[in-house]
Every structure is written in C-alpha cells, then in structure tokens.
Amino acid sequence: MSSRGLFSRCALILGLVFLYLPILSMIIFSFNNSRLVTVWDAAHSPTLKWYVALAGNEPVLRAAWLSIRIALVASTGAVILGTLAGVALARFGAFRGRLLLAGMTTAPIVMPEVITGLSLLLLFVALQQLIGWPHGVGAVTITLSHITFCMAYVTVVVQSRLAGMDVSLEEAAMDLGARPGRVFVRITLPLILPAIASGWLLAFTLSWDDLVITQFVAGPASSTLPMVIFSKVRFGVTPDINALATILVSIVATGIAASTVWMRYQQRRRERDVLLAAAANL
Amino acid sequence: MNNQSQVDTPPVPVAADPNAAYVRIANVTKRFGDFAAVDDVSLDIRRGEIFCLLGGSGSGKTTLLRMLAGFESPTSGTIHIDGEDMSAVPPYERPVNMMFQSYALFPHMSVEKNVAFGLEQEGVARGEIKRQVAEILDIVKMGSFGARKPHQLSGGQRQRVALARALVKRPKLLLLDEPLAALDKKLREHTQFELISIQQRLGVTFIVVTHDQEEAMTLGTRLGVMNHGRIAQVGSPSDIYESPANRFVADFIGSVNMFEGQVCEGSGDCLRIASAELGCTVRAERARASAAGATVWTAIRPEKINISRRPPATAPAAAPENLVRGTVREIAYMGDMSIYLVQIDSGKMLRVTLPNMTRGRDRPLTREESVWLSWHGTSPVVLTE
Amino acid sequence: MVAGIPILWLLVLFLIPFLIVFRISLSEVRLAIPPYTPLFTWHNGSPLLQLHWSSYAFLFTDSLYVSSYLYSLKVAAVSTLCCLLIGYPMAYAIARAAPASRSVLLMLIVLPFWTSFLLRVYAWIGLLKNNGVVNNVLLWLGVIHHPLVLLQTDFAVYIGIVYSYLPFMILPLYANLEKHDGALLEAAADLGARPMRAFLRITLPQSIAGILAGSLLVFIPAVGEYVIPTLLGRPDQLMIGRVLSDEFFENRDWPVASAVAILVLLLLVIPIMWFQRLERRELEAK
Numbered sequence: 001m002s003s004r005g006l007f008s009r010c011a012l013i014l015g016l017v018f019l020y021l022p023i024l025s026m027i028i029f030s031f032n033n034s035r036l037v038t039v040w041d042a043a044h045s046p047t048l049k050w051y052v053a054l055a056g057n058e059p060v061l062r063a064a065w066l067s068i069r070i071a072l073v074a075s076t077g078a079v080i081l082g083t084l085a086g087v088a089l090a091r092f093g094a095f096r097g098r099l100l101l102a103g104m105t106t107a108p109i110v111m112p113e114v115i116t117g118l119s120l121l122l123l124f125v126a127l128q129q130l131i132g133w134p135h136g137v138g139a140v141t142i143t144l145s146h147i148t149f150c151m152a153y154v155t156v157v158v159q160s161r162l163a164g165m166d167v168s169l170e171e172a173a174m175d176l177g178a179r180p181g182r183v184f185v186r187i188t189l190p191l192i193l194p195a196i197a198s199g200w201l202l203a204f205t206l207s208w209d210d211l212v213i214t215q216f217v218a219g220p221a222s223s224t225l226p227m228v229i230f231s232k233v234r235f236g237v238t239p240d241i242n243a244l245a246t247i248l249v250s251i252v253a254t255g256i257a258a259s260t261v262w263m264r265y266q267q268r269r270r271e272r273d274v275l276l277a278a279a280a281n282l
Numbered sequence: 283m284n285n286q287s288q289v290d291t292p293p294v295p296v297a298a299d300p301n302a303a304y305v306r307i308a309n310v311t312k313r314f315g316d317f318a319a320v321d322d323v324s325l326d327i328r329r330g331e332i333f334c335l336l337g338g339s340g341s342g343k344t345t346l347l348r349m350l351a352g353f354e355s356p357t358s359g360t361i362h363i364d365g366e367d368m369s370a371v372p373p374y375e376r377p378v379n380m381m382f383q384s385y386a387l388f389p390h391m392s393v394e395k396n397v398a399f400g401l402e403q404e405g406v407a408r409g410e411i412k413r414q415v416a417e418i419l420d421i422v423k424m425g426s427f428g429a430r431k432p433h434q435l436s437g438g439q440r441q442r443v444a445l446a447r448a449l450v451k452r453p454k455l456l457l458l459d460e461p462l463a464a465l466d467k468k469l470r471e472h473t474q475f476e477l478i479s480i481q482q483r484l485g486v487t488f489i490v491v492t493h494d495q496e497e498a499m500t501l502g503t504r505l506g507v508m509n510h511g512r513i514a515q516v517g518s519p520s521d522i523y524e525s526p527a528n529r530f531v532a533d534f535i536g537s538v539n540m541f542e543g544q545v546c547e548g549s550g551d552c553l554r555i556a557s558a559e560l561g562c563t564v565r566a567e568r569a570r571a572s573a574a575g576a577t578v579w580t581a582i583r584p585e586k587i588n589i590s591r592r593p594p595a596t597a598p599a600a601a602p603e604n605l606v607r608g609t610v611r612e613i614a615y616m617g618d619m620s621i622y623l624v625q626i627d628s629g630k631m632l633r634v635t636l637p638n639m640t641r642g643r644d645r646p647l648t649r650e651e652s653v654w655l656s657w658h659g660t661s662p663v664v665l666t667e
Numbered sequence: 668m669v670a671g672i673p674i675l676w677l678l679v680l681f682l683i684p685f686l687i688v689f690r691i692s693l694s695e696v697r698l699a700i701p702p703y704t705p706l707f708t709w710h711n712g713s714p715l716l717q718l719h720w721s722s723y724a725f726l727f728t729d730s731l732y733v734s735s736y737l738y739s740l741k742v743a744a745v746s747t748l749c750c751l752l753i754g755y756p757m758a759y760a761i762a763r764a765a766p767a768s769r770s771v772l773l774m775l776i777v778l779p780f781w782t783s784f785l786l787r788v789y790a791w792i793g794l795l796k797n798n799g800v801v802n803n804v805l806l807w808l809g810v811i812h813h814p815l816v817l818l819q820t821d822f823a824v825y826i827g828i829v830y831s832y833l834p835f836m837i838l839p840l841y842a843n844l845e846k847h848d849g850a851l852l853e854a855a856a857d858l859g860a861r862p863m864r865a866f867l868r869i870t871l872p873q874s875i876a877g878i879l880a881g882s883l884l885v886f887i888p889a890v891g892e893y894v895i896p897t898l899l900g901r902p903d904q905l906m907i908g909r910v911l912s913d914e915f916f917e918n919r920d921w922p923v924a925s926a927v928a929i930l931v932l933l934l935l936v937i938p939i940m941w942f943q944r945l946e947r948r949e950l951e952a953k
Contacts, residue, residue: 011753084669104681110942115688122925145680
C-alpha cells in the first residue's frame with residue numbers, strides 16, 4: 001500500500017470518527033440520568049427517563065406529527081414536479097424555457113435558506129393582498145414552500161438517472177409501436193422508479209428537517225418539530241433532546257441498513273444470473 | 283455513372299415485381315448545423331432483399347438507418363416505403379422495425395414480454411399474442427427461454443431475442459444496426475448464415491448497417507458503400523469487389539494496388555495506360571473508352587497478380603505489357619495464403635497474395651529475391667475518380 | 668406541458684418572489700399592514716412611482732452591515748477550504764476502496780445527513796461547551812488545566828459548517844474520482860513517476876470539476892448560514908443570515924431585510940451561475 005493510499009485511508013477513518021462523534025455522544029447521554037447534559041451521572045445511569053419524558057411531551061409530539069404530515073405531502077408533490085422537470089430536461093432536447101427551467105432547478109439547491117424563506121413569505125403576503133389567498137400563513141404555506149425547494153433535488157436525481165439510461169430502450173419501444181405516453185409509463189417509469197423513490201426519501205428528509213424556511217412561512221399556530229427543537233436548544237439544552245436524537249438516528253440507521261442489505265442481495269442475485277448465463281453459453 | 287453490371291439475385295419468395303423499389307430514398311439530406319451527415323442520397327431497395335449499407339464511422343450509414351426508422355427526419359428529400367411517403371409518419375406508426383446494436387431489450391421484462399410488447403401495442407388478442415410469440419421464439423431457437431430476463435441471457439441469446447422482437451410483427455422492413463458487432467468470431471459466422479436463412483424463410487426485407495466488409499459481403503444480396511454521407515457505389519458483392527466505381531470503393535473493400543497513369547491508346551476493346559509509378563504499360567481489357575492523354579488510376583487486386591522467378595513465356599520481349607520486375611521485401615505467412623510485399627523499380631510496394639496450394643512447397647520465395655509480376659489483361663480496373 | 672407545469676410552479680414560487688423582495692427593498696418601513704410603503708402613490712390623479720433607496724444607503728454606510736457581509740464571506744471561504752482539505756482525502760479513499768466496500772462507506776458518509784441537521788449541530792454544543800465532552804476529556808487527560816473556550820467562537824462555526832456540509836463536498840468529489848481510469852496512474856508509474864507526482868499531475872487536474880462542484884455546493888449556502896452561527900457562533904459578530912433574520916423578525920424592518928437579501932444575491936449570483944453551468948455540463952455530458 002503506497003504511502004499516499006495510507007494517508008487517505010487514515011483521513012477517511014478520522015473523518016468518519018469526526019462525523020459520528022456528536023451522534024454517539026448524543027446517544028450515550030440520552031441514557032444519562034443527570035440533567036447536566038454532559039456530566040455522566042454514573043450512579044444513576046443508564047436510565048430511560050428521558051425517553052419516557054419525551055413520550056409525554058405534548059408539544060414535541062404534536063410538532064412531530066405536523067412535520068410528518070407536511071413532509072409526506074411535500075415530498076409527494078416534489079416528486080411529481082421534480083420528475084416532470086427531470087424528464088423534460090433529460091429527454092426533450094432544446095425547448096423554449098429550457099435554460100430557465102435548468103436554472104430554476106439548480107439554484108434552490110445552493111440558495112441560502114434565509115433568502116428563499118424571506119422571498120416565499122413576501123410572496124404569500126403579496127398574494128394575500130392581491131387575491132385574498134392564502135389566509136395567513138400555516139401548514140399550507142409551509143407545504144408549498146417545501147415542495148418548491150425540494151423539487152430541485154428530485155429533478156437532479158431523476159435527470160441524472162435518465163441521462164445515464166440507454167435511450168435506445170425508449171426508441172425500441174417507439175419502434176415497436178408505442179406512443180410516447182405509453183413508452184414513458186411502461187418503459188421509462190419502471191426503470192427510473194428507484195431514482196424516484198430515493199428522490200422521495202430525499203425530499204421527505206429535507207422537508208421534515210427544515211428550519212429556516214419554515215420559520216419564515218409558518219405562523220404562530222403551526223410549529224414543526226425543528227422549530228420546537230430550535231427554541232428548546234436556544235434557551236437551554238434539555239436532555240430529552242438527546243433521546244429524540246437517538247430515536248431518529250435509530251430509525252434512519254435501520255432504514256438505510258435494511259435498504260443497503262436488500263440492494264446487495266439483489267446485486268448478488270443479478271451477478272449470479274449473469275454468470276450462469278455466460279456459462280451456459282449459446 | 284458507375285460501371286454497374288446488374289446481376290439480379292432471385293431468392294425472393296414473394297410474388298410482386300422483384301425489381302420494383304420497395305423502399306425509395308430520394309435525394310435525402312440530413313444536416314446537423316452546417317455538417318451534412320447524409321448528403322443527397324438516393325437509393326432503391328427491392329422487396330425481399332438483404333441490402334447492406336457499408337461504411338466507416340462518420341459515413342452517414344447509421345443516420346440514414348435512423349431516418350428510415352423515423353428517429354430522425356430528413357432535412358430534405360423523401361422516403362417512401364411500399365409506396366407510402368414516410369415524411370410525417372412517426373416511428374411508432376411505421377411498418378418498420380429495428381434491431382438495435384445494443385439489442386435494447388427491456389431489462390425489467392421477461393423474454394416473452396419483450397417479444398410480446400410490439401403485438402400488445404397493436405391490440406392483438408392475448409391468446410394470439412402467445413401463439414405468435416411462441417412461433418417466433420422457435421424460429422430463432424429461443425423457445426425454452428421465455429421466462430428468463432435479459433440479464434440472465436448470454437450475448438448471443440440476447441441477440442436472438444432482439445431479432446425475434448423485431449420480427450414478430452412481420453414488418454415490411456427490418457433494420458439491423460451492426461447486428462454482429464458484439465459477437466465473437468465463431469458466433470458471428472454461425473449467426474450470419476442463420477440470419478440469411480431466417481430472412482429467406484420469412485421473406486422480410488432487411489437493411490443492414492455495418493462497418494465490417496466481410497459481414498456485408500456475406501449477408502448482403504446488394505451493397506451500398508457510403509463515404510462522407512454519400513453513396514460511393516451500389517451493387518452486388520461481386521460487382522463492388524471486381525468492378526469498383528471509384529478509388530474510394532476500390533480501396534475500402536479488400537486490398538488493392540493503385541497506380542496513376544495516362545491513357546496512351548483508347549480505342550478498340552482495350553485501353554493502354556502508361557504508368558510511371560508502375561514502370562510499364564497496362565493493357566486493360568474490360569475498360570470503358572477514354573480520351574488519350576487522360577489521367578486515370580489503375581486498380582489491381584493482390585490475388586490477381588502472378589509472381590514468378592522468370593518472366594512468363596508469352597511476354598513480348600520489347601515494350602512489355604502487364605509485366606513488371608521487383609524484389610520481395612516482406613512475406614507474411616497466413617496459413618491458407620501468403621502475402622508478399624514486392625518493391626518495384628519506381629520504389630512503390632505491390633501487395634500480392636498467393637494461396638499456399640502445395641504442402642511444404644519446395645524452394646518457396648524468400649526475401650530479397652528478384653521476381654516478375656504479371657497479370658491478365660482482364661484484371662486491371664480503370665478508374666477515373 | 669410536461670415542462671410547463673414545473674416551469675410555471677417555479678416561476679410563481681421561486682423567481683417572482685425575488686422580484687417581490689427587490690420591490691420591497693425599495694420601500695420604507697411603515698407602521699401598517701403590510702409594514703412597508705406602497706410602490707405607487709396618487710398625485711393629482713396620476714400614479715407616481717415611489718422608490719426609496721434608503722435601505723441600500725443604510726446598508727452601505729453602516730459598518731455593522733458591511734462587516735457582516737465580509738465576515739460571512741470569510742467564514743464561508745475558510746470553511747469551504749477546510750471542507751475540501753478534509754473531504755478530498757476521504758473521497759479519494761472511498762474511490763480507491765474495493766467496490767464492495769464503497770457502497771458501505773458511502774452509506775456511512777451519507778447516514779448523518781439523513782438524521783436531523785439541527786440535532787447534530789446541537790450535539791456540538793454539548794461537545795464544545797466549557798463543561799462539555801471535549802473539555803472534560805482534555806482536563807481529565809491533563810492536557811489542559813482550564814477549560815478552553817471553544818463554543819461561541821469562529822472555531823466552533825468552522826467546525827459546525829464543515830461538519831454539516833462535509834457530505835456535500837465528498838459526494839461530488841467521489842463521483843468525479845470514481846470515474847478516473849486507474850490505468851492512467853499505472854502508466855505513470857510505469858514511466859517512472861512517484862506516487863505524489865502522479866497524483867499532482869494526473870489525478871488532481873482531472874478532479875478539478877469535482878472540486879469546483881463540491882466547493883460551490885458548500886460555499887454558497889454557507890454564506891447565508893443561520894442555524895450554525897446562531898447556536899455555535901460569536902454573539903458580537905453576526906453572519907449575514909442572522910442579520911437578515913433579525914431585521915425581519917426583531918426589527919420588523921422588511922425593506923432593510925429585503926435589501927440585505929438582494930445584496931447577498933448580488934454577491935452570490937456569479938458563484939450560483941457558475942454552479943449551474945457545472946451542473947448542466949455534468950448532466951448533459953452523459
């Protein structure tokens with residue numbers, strides 16, 4: 001192993017440690033009995049009391065539920081719009097407004113959230129003055145805002161997958177008599193489904209986790225989970241946050257691990273099939 | 283325009299006039315910006331034949347094929363298939379099917395579903411689809427593979443499925459894009475003959491695009507050689523090989539020895555050409571009349587040149603024709619034949635091939651040996667362009 | 668039609684709002700609903716355009732705002748550089764790992780991203796506090812005798828940004844490095860180049876596109892970061908994201924907040940367009 005290879009491997013390991021240190025500390029301290037978040041109370045720990053406290057924390061639970069509902073709607077909306085945009089950009093060649101669409105689907109990815117949030121709120125205010133809708137800000141405005149910035153990510157994912165897909169598959173379908181709509185439904189869609197699914201998950205996470213934009217477009221009545229966490233964190237760190245973090249990490253880790261295992265299994269099966277076919281020969 | 287000696291090949295099991303243009307490509311041009319990928323091409327393709335479009339990359343053959351399929355529209359010109367103008371017809375409404383170079387089998391569908399796809403688009407009844415699919419799979423010898431998915435098939439098997447899928451609708455025209463390119467040598471030979479047999483059995487008109495001369499010569503009943511978007515020559519394989527119409531075709535197909543010269547005498551049934559490059563007078567018997575003094579090129583195929591240690595007995599002593607002296611510089615032994623590179627007085631290298639007719643030839647030719655090269659008067663091809 | 672729907676949506680909900688922000692930046696604050704002066708007033712029966720450039724004048728002349736802008740750019744630049752220095756070797760290691768391990772490693776890199784961003788930043792508070800984990804460990808080891816002030820410093824902000832944006836740097840770099848032909852390095856070695864030389868002359872130049880994409884993906888949003896400086900940063904020097912938010916929510920000065928936003932946009936318009944061009948080239952090169 002060359003010295004350079006060793007250096008980068010060390011960097012990788014250290015980097016992973018760096019990435020997981022905070023997460024691990026939260027998990028460990030979620031079982032800490034002491035109210036002082038970082039002082040380990042060896043005498044009475046580990047304990048589940050913060051998990052219990054969390055279960056009974058009304059505002060947190062309500063906020064979590066709101067966040068989930070908004071994220072479900074927003075990610076679905078983002079996927080629909082993002083897939084349309086991705087297909088248009090990847091398959092339609094030059095069309096009027098192409099540059100505009102390409103620009104509007106890459107800008108939200110890098111745009112600082114304070115700017116997006118401010119602009120969306122001012123839009124809603126202006127709309128309200130103009131046409132009387134929306135009646136104040138709340139879950140609806142949050143959802144619309146989330147769809148807007150999430151769809152950009154979905155577009156990139158879908159467009160990337162389509163660009164990498166063999167165009168001759170769709171041409172073959174057309175050649176065999178299928179009209180463009182049919183081609184999309186029976187050939188393209190099934191093949192980009194994994195990309196759409198990961199786009200959906202991505203949008204869900206982005207929406208569910210969003211703070212800044214939501215703060216601008218939420219009203220006093222709606223509090224999403226990030227907003228609740230943020231106010232808790234600003235005014236003093238409370239240990240039940242650690243419990244919340246641990247639960248989240250566990251859910252995510254399980255999900256990702258499960259999907260990775262499943263994908264490896266699929267991959268192995270495919271490789272085995274290919275080998276069998278080659279061995280059997282013509 | 284070209285020295286086209288039409289030799290019509292008959293094996294076409296259809297009734298209609300075998301010489302009628304089934305596919306008429308008329309003055310078709312395709313531009314991408316300033317670049318003309320296909321430049322004023324006119325072709326007639328006959329029903330039931332296997333027509334091969336042969337050319338290197340960038341010759342325009344694939345673009346022409348895609349225009350036939352409907353994936354590109356000609357910038358100018360028209361395409362008629364069985365009398366119908368295809369200008370406004372999208373690919374999914376054309377009576378044309380294509381076998382893609384990458385096979386383009388739908389990875390998420392089984393072999394059966396892949397082949398059935400085209401029939402489903404036509405609204406054919408379920409039972410009838412099953413029957414037709416089974417029939418075509420049997421013809422391509424993939425009958426027992428119906429439930430497999432494409433990734434579970436080898437390259438040759440995938441090719442058969444792609445063929446079946448394109449043939450099941452019995453299209454008027456089947457387009458094949460480099461059908462044998464992905465196969466290894468042995469498989470290629472085997473498949474070539476299978477393709478011909480399937481075509482004759484079903485009577486579908488094939489248009490094959492390929493860069494491989496051997497493939498084109500084996501498969502095609504007629505060939506069209508393309509160069510820089512234009513048709514260089516159309517004809518049967520032997521026409522193209524023995525009577526190339528221009529220097530490009532002569533050079534592109536097989537190997538050739540080419541010399542520049544001036545016509546000294548252009549009357550009667552033969553042409554006499556003085557060539558400084560060659561260092562002798564060429565007497566060409568099968569050539570069109572040409573004005574004296576005109577610059578022409580003479581092309582002679584390597585296998586048509588005789589190589590010997592002594593000059594042939596029939597040669598006139600003075601002013602020898604079709605006879606030249608040289609020194610053997612390189613010998614490549616290929617097993618069935620040997621290739622000799624012979625350098626003549628002018629410095630130019632001639633390529634001569636000889637079949638190795640006797641086993642263990644006594645006194646074979648060696649390097650640096652002095653030899654005489656001669657050829658029959660019918661061998662040279664005289665080209666003006 | 669297919670393209671029309673997303674274009675329409677984004678026009679209304681993404682592009683037009685920027686115009687509205689601009690329009691409001693040209694008003695003056697007012698105690699009313701909405702809290703800014705209207706664009707047109709009526710003067711003897713005909714409309715008169717009212718443009719107030721006072722917000723911009725205010726921002727340019729008040730040193731607080733100027734220093735906020737400069738500070739934000741500085742923090743974003745330093746963080747991007749750190750991210751690159753840490754992320755490049757990591758991406759390189761993953762690209763050179765065995766294909767089977769690569770997906771696992773990528774999953775490990777991406778997993779934190781799927782958990783709450785807010786919570787992970789919050790975790791750093793616990794680590795960097797005066798009686799936080801880092802200080803406790805260092806004190807226990809005897810390396811220091813008084814707790815280090817790590818929280819509410821520039822250092823904490825750098826850590827926060829690098830930590831949160833590291834996956835955004837690693838993924839484009841990895842995508843680029845993964846495509847490199849290993850045979851090139853072998854050819855270089857065969858011709859006598861030492862590994863470092865080969866890296867500098869072959870790998871690095873080829874990865875420029877990845878470096879640029881990753882850097883822009885970190886730098887541009889980092890300029891307007893709000894959460895990290897608020898939780899981890901100095902109270903005496905604000906980043907521009909916080910300034911904007913304060914103007915809007917605390918001072919209720921919509922025109923000034925809008926002007927701040929427009930100026931940030933102007934600062935970032937070139938990097939944003941650069942990023943768009945890189946993305947376009949990447950997606951259309953396939």
